Amino acid sequence: MKKINALTVVLLSITFIACQKKEEQKTNSASTEKVATETQTPPKVNLNNGQPWEANPETTSGIKALQTLILASNQGESAAVLKEKLNTEFAIIFKKCTMTGEAHDQLHNYLLPLKHKINAIEEANKKPMQQEIASYLEQYTLYFK
Known part of the structure; x- marks a missing residue:
């Protein structure tokens, strides 16, 4: 036992x-x-044989809306409110995207770093992140038309 x-x-x-x-x-x-x-590091956005990819109009208007939100954000607006507005518009871009193939893949390569930047916005870094996002959004036309 x-x-x-x-x-x-x-x-x-x-x-x-x-x-x-x-x-x-x-x-x-x-x-x-x-x-x-x-x-x-996120995947690099590649050009279409040296030329910008053709983007659907909804994506381009969504990027412009993000630019407007970033530039219109004022000092009194909290980082949380700005982040929420940007994430809402970001979701609309995905919802309305009709792109396919390599252009679609390259759009995702462009959008992934943008999503990380939006999610990184906090009260302590709001102003620098706004500037970084604004600068990044300006690069959209280098890759998409």
């Missing part, structure tokens, strides 16, 4: 240790993936 109890304790201990190590590996793996995702 004592041998069975001792064997049970040993087996339970081994199982417990193995589960702990597996959980540590999962945690470490998840942390590594998160860091890799956060530090990866």
